[in-house]
């Protein structure tokens with residue numbers, strides 16, 4: 001029990017101005033779509049925030065045509081340094097409107113305002129700044145002397161980091177000279193629609209960025225549109241595989257950033273206080289709705305009890321509740337559907353014989369909530385050790401030797417992220433070199449930077465985003481100089 005209580009510290013929502021309904025952002029204007037409308041809610045309260053257009057395949061066609069026109073007539077002819085100026089302008093406007101973006105993201109997603117304010121929005125702006133710098137230096141990126149854009153890029157993003165995933169997609173596409181049709185996730189369209197306003201404010205030529213809201217069918221129409229040159233997708237492995245099947249035999253390029261089941265490996269010489277913070281950050285950041293979450297904790301057997309005792313103590317101090325409260329650590333689950341998936345997999349953990357422990361906390365009665373939970377006694381065969389839960393649920397396993405840690409960490413269909421905790425630099429490097437994961441963090445977890453490539457092995461996806469590697473995905477590589 002904490003020795004004192006915090007007073008409420010709610011962020012004001014007065015800074016955001018949510019319209020009662022939104023159309024589709026095509027060719028620089030909001031238009032009424034041909035499809036029906038649906039309601040978008042605040043998952044912490046179930047309050048309806050606005051009505052959103054469900055983009056039809058005719059709407060996708062309009063958006064692709066607008067993107068093609070903008071590519072052929074304006075964007076591909078513009079000097080690269082001029083293109084870069086638009087990205088700088090967008091980045092600066094995002095910073096100026098950071099508080100508005102943070103509040104809107106928290107209202108529509110359910111993540112704590114502390115995270116949207118301190119992580120999502122600053123990182124999103126950083127991606128635009130970083131890529132703005134590349135726009136007129138692409139011939140120095142090591143990708144050939146005259147790398148060329150693909151043309152029109154279709155981008156489909158998930159709901160866990162709505163604005164940040166938009167920036168991971170849109171910033172490199174524009175910097176490399178492509179135009180974009182972006183489909184946000186159905187549950188979290190609002191910051192993408194605010195971004196449309198930023199594009200207008202920045203004077204971005206019409207059609208360079210088009211935003212078509214809707215669900216899976218809208219995304220599928222974008223993937224199959226014949227005039228799209230490249231698809232960039234972040235989301236479930238299931239949909240990623242469907243996209244790969246759809247584009248086989250076409251000339252479309254594709255990058256897929258899919259799921260994960262990241263191993264977070266704790267050796268017995270690990271710095272214990274930092275390790276506990278890193279475990280908590282690894283799985284409870286963003287309610288565990290993180291593709292690279294450290295969702296499989298591998299603890300060396302001789303420190304297993306000590307780590308668990310400290311972890312339970314630390315978890316008991318997590319503040320779960322109102323995402324708009326500045327003291328909140330863990331917010332709402334993004335949707336009823338996601339809460340259902342988390343509940344189903346956790347029940348499978350019970351049924352397979354793992355032991356559940358959850359933090360004692362009062363969950364709000366409205367909205368979608370799940371208490372931070374750990375399962376001990378997990379074996380490698382359990383579903384909760386193999387499948388992505390995508391929620392605040394940690395599966396704990398043990399190991400005796402470094403070789404066993406590696407074998408267990410790599411025993412997964414995924415390969416997105418991993419963490420290593422040890423006092424010894426040589427052990428850290430030895431371990432990192434043997435892990436089949438796109439990102440390996442040493443004595444930290446869930447750190448992101450636009451300069452650093454991110455992406456997976458195996459069922460975690462194809463290609464990299466961020467850094468020089470991420471540029472390659474948006475360029476047709478020319479003759480090597």
Ligand code: NAI
Nearest residue numbers: 157158184185215216219220235236239258259291388390
């Ligand atoms: P999803 O993969 O269905 O949704 C991601 C995006 O793809 C959304 O914009 C959605 O509208 C779109 N989409 C859905 N079906 C499509 C199709 N056939 N063609 C083109 N686009 C399509 O993910 P969902 O249903 O929200 O979550 C299911 C599970 O996927 C989660 O429980 C989690 O395990 C995983 N997931 C992983 C993410 C990651 O970052 N790796 C992000 C979101 C979900």
Ligand code: MG
Nearest residue numbers: 216236238239
């Ligand atoms: Mg789905």
